[in-house]
Amino acid sequence: MESQSVLNHSVLKGILAEVNEVSNEDIRDEIVSDIYTKSKSLCKKVVSQQHSAMYRSDKLDEIFTSRIWGFPIMLIMLGAIFYITIAGANVPSDMIASLFGYLEGKLTILFETMHAPEWLHGILVLGLFRGTGWVISVMLPPMAIFFPIFALLENYGYLPRVAFNMDRLFKRAGGHGKQSLTMAMGFGCNAAAILSTRIIESPRERMLAILTNNFVPCNGRWPTLILLASLFMVTGFSGATGTLVTAGILIGFVMLGVVVTLSVSWILSKTALKGVPTHYTLELPPFRKPKFWNTILRASLDKAWYVLKRAVIVAAPASILTWVFANIYVGDTSILMHFVNFLDPFGQALGMDGFIMAAFILGLPANEIVIPILIMAYLSQGAMLEIEDLSKLKQVFIDQGWTWLTALNMMLFSLLHFPCGTTLVNIYKETKSPKWTFMSFLIPTVIAIGVTWLTATVARAFGWV
Amino acid sequence: MRVNRIALAGNPNTGKSTLFNTLTGLKQHTGNWPGKTVVHAEGSFEHKGEQYILVDLPGTYSLFSNSADEEVARDYIIFDQPDATIVVLDATSLERNLNLALQVLEMTNNVIICINLIDEAEKKGIRIDEKRLARELGVPVVKISARNKKGINRLLDTLSQLVKGQIVTTPYRMKYSKEIEEAITKVESKLEGYFDEKYPSRWVALRLLDGDEELILKLQNHKNNKQHEVRTNGVPVSVKS
Numbered sequence: 001m002e003s004q005s006v007l008n009h010s011v012l013k014g015i016l017a018e019v020n021e022v023s024n025e026d027i028r029d030e031i032v033s034d035i036y037t038k039s040k041s042l043c044k045k046v047v048s049q050q051h052s053a054m055y056r057s058d059k060l061d062e063i064f065t066s067r068i069w070g071f072p073i074m075l076i077m078l079g080a081i082f083y084i085t086i087a088g089a090n091v092p093s094d095m096i097a098s099l100f101g102y103l104e105g106k107l108t109i110l111f112e113t114m115h116a117p118e119w120l121h122g123i124l125v126l127g128l129f130r131g132t133g134w135v136i137s138v139m140l141p142p143m144a145i146f147f148p149i150f151a152l153l154e155n156y157g158y159l160p161r162v163a164f165n166m167d168r169l170f171k172r173a174g175g176h177g178k179q180s181l182t183m184a185m186g187f188g189c190n191a192a193a194i195l196s197t198r199i200i201e202s203p204r205e206r207m208l209a210i211l212t213n214n215f216v217p218c219n220g221r222w223p224t225l226i227l228l229a230s231l232f233m234v235t236g237f238s239g240a241t242g243t244l245v246t247a248g249i250l251i252g253f254v255m256l257g258v259v260v261t262l263s264v265s266w267i268l269s270k271t272a273l274k275g276v277p278t279h280y281t282l283e284l285p286p287f288r289k290p291k292f293w294n295t296i297l298r299a300s301l302d303k304a305w306y307v308l309k310r311a312v313i314v315a316a317p318a319s320i321l322t323w324v325f326a327n328i329y330v331g332d333t334s335i336l337m338h339f340v341n342f343l344d345p346f347g348q349a350l351g352m353d354g355f356i357m358a359a360f361i362l363g364l365p366a367n368e369i370v371i372p373i374l375i376m377a378y379l380s381q382g383a384m385l386e387i388e389d390l391s392k393l394k395q396v397f398i399d400q401g402w403t404w405l406t407a408l409n410m411m412l413f414s415l416l417h418f419p420c421g422t423t424l425v426n427i428y429k430e431t432k433s434p435k436w437t438f439m440s441f442l443i444p445t446v447i448a449i450g451v452t453w454l455t456a457t458v459a460r461a462f463g464w465v
Numbered sequence: 466m467r468v469n470r471i472a473l474a475g476n477p478n479t480g481k482s483t484l485f486n487t488l489t490g491l492k493q494h495t496g497n498w499p500g501k502t503v504v505h506a507e508g509s510f511e512h513k514g515e516q517y518i519l520v521d522l523p524g525t526y527s528l529f530s531n532s533a534d535e536e537v538a539r540d541y542i543i544f545d546q547p548d549a550t551i552v553v554l555d556a557t558s559l560e561r562n563l564n565l566a567l568q569v570l571e572m573t574n575n576v577i578i579c580i581n582l583i584d585e586a587e588k589k590g591i592r593i594d595e596k597r598l599a600r601e602l603g604v605p606v607v608k609i610s611a612r613n614k615k616g617i618n619r620l621l622d623t624l625s626q627l628v629k630g631q632i633v634t635t636p637y638r639m640k641y642s643k644e645i646e647e648a649i650t651k652v653e654s655k656l657e658g659y660f661d662e663k664y665p666s667r668w669v670a671l672r673l674l675d676g677d678e679e680l681i682l683k684l685q686n687h688k689n690n691k692q693h694e695v696r697t698n699g700v701p702v703s704v705k706s
Binding site for chain 2: 012015016018027028030031032034035036038039040042043045046047048049198199200201286288291
């Protein structure tokens with residue numbers, strides 16, 4: 001520093017006082033308007049427009065963001081993505097499953113010829129290999145289809161249109177229109193979306209966006225929703241109709257997530273976070289043709305591979321641990337069952353069971369691992385199912401006493417429950433407030449418990465299950 | 466060897482991240498929607514034996530520090546003083562994009578204006594006279610298409626000439642009304658000696674007139690603090706400076 005003199009607020013005020021005839025509220029407006037004028041005159045000099053027809057982008061926007069067609073188109077697009085995902089994932093899933101089943105047989109023979117001890121075969125083949133095999137076969141195909149299509153849509157520039165359509169709803173709920181943008185980002189990853197709330201200037205509206213971001217399903221939860229919906233939600237239909245109904249149910253879940261987001265925003269903006277929404281301009285970027293193969297490749301490699309890698313990295317040791325815990329007995333019950341039994345009454349009250357509760361709790365670090373943990377835990381229970389096809393997996397669930405209600409409530413719980421560990425860490429980093437971080441854990445959890453309890457109670461009272 | 470630090474500034478969704486990926490070969494996820502980059506990303510590359518570190522700043526419409534992302538971008542240019550700042554403009558909406566460029570030109574001398582999406586603009590029949598713009602703004606102007614890797618070499622050559630001092634810029638400084646100009650001159654002389662000379666005193670004076678006292682105090686304290694916390698509208702955000 002050149003000078004040792006100390007500058008503080010009063011010195012600054014003194015300096016400003018001398019020139020305060022111009023330092024008034026209007027100065028910002030004057031600066032901004034001068035800059036705008038200059039930009040305009042520069043453009044007049046250097047830009048020449050040859051023909052000013054209405055661009056393709058504008059024409060498309062008339063349709064995509066129209067008051068009548070905006071929402072139906074959104075739902076149809078979403079439905080189409082789900083349909084392609086479900087219809088396309090079945091066959092490769094079965095193929096991968098039977099490949100793993102075949103390899104498992106070979107491995108068992110190898111272990112037998114080596115005279116490997118029974119427990120080693122148990123841990124490595126029946127625990128690690130079989131568990132990981134199931135996870136890959138149920139998770140990889142849907143992700144390898146869903147993520148690239150979603151990425152294509154994102155790169156075409158459709159997501160800002162979604163935000164544009166939702167904008168009015170968010171304002172009515174007392175939030176900032178940009179909250180619809182951060183929500184759209186949450187479909188990819190909630191943890192990243194928390195960082196993206198920085199685009200919202202007002203702290204009140206930003207907090208609303210942070211607290212409600214978790215109500216849209218992220219990459220880690222799509223596989224859970226897609227898998228359970230396709231296994232359990234349609235029983236009376238088959239073939240294309242079945243796929244269509246499944247896609248419809250998934251749309252329903254997304255819409256439920258949006259409704260909960262809006263309701264929670266509305267309630268909070270009337271209570272703990274009172275205020276009037278500020279206005280803003282949402283810029284619609286032009287539609288751009290993405291680099292098709294580049295996008296597909298990057299989405300498959302980056303996203304699908306990344307999610308799968310996370311799942312497998314956790315699933316592999318988890319499968320060994322689960323196998324060990326399921327085979328070490330304290331008294332006449334295994335350690336795993338002690339934990340599960342402890343959670344079971346609570347899980348049953350919510351229409352689920354102790355295993356599912358345990359999977360959600362152990363899955364706190366990342367939502368990707370909830371389904372893997374659950375499958376591991378079920379597989380470790382006596383009847384070990386060889387990997388053959390997806391209907392076998394459904395049988396595993398049914399043998400554990402699953403009904404459509406179990407699947408429905410697990411999907412609801414997955415959609416509404418507490419954010420993953422990474423998201424919570426980001427919320428703390430962004431808000432620097434233990435109170436609001438805790439609230440962002442508490443609000444979804446209470447809603448998830450409330451909704452699943454209600455569904456279970458109603459379904460049971462009417463004798464539907 | 467000297468490593469040149471280059472900042473990428475620009476409005477949201479002008480293809481900064483695409484350019485960043487093209488130059489650094491990094492696979493930062495790009496997306497066609499505003500607000501993709503809220504925290505800055507860093508990557509490095511080499512051109513004609515020179516080493517560069519490229520910093521992708523959050524896309525913003527202005528640098529008045531209305532929000533946390535604007536503050537991140539502004540603070541990087543002011544406090545970290547990159548060797549060059551590339552302002553990426555969208556050729557299809559140049560007028561709105563120039564607002565940010567004019568603000569950056571108030572803050573630093575070493576600026577390259579990079580007009581991106583030039584092929585998209587040409588399809589729409591938009592012609593831009595970049596030589597004229599360069600004369601008006603007093604800094605190099607390069608037209609590129611980051612997506613199709615057009616003009617990248619010209620951009621890199623210009624960049625290397627700029628950091629080696631082979632190009633001398635005379636950046637256009639905004640001129641305001643007589644009252645504001647007089648006030649700026651007054652405040653500028655009063656503030657003399659309070660700050661390191663490396664900060665643009667005219668811009669600092671203007672910020673003070675605009676009521677941004679927090680920035681002024683931050684400027685003075687900056688030397689002592691490596692890591693500090695910024696409060697924007699009461700919401701604290703940790704910013705690396």
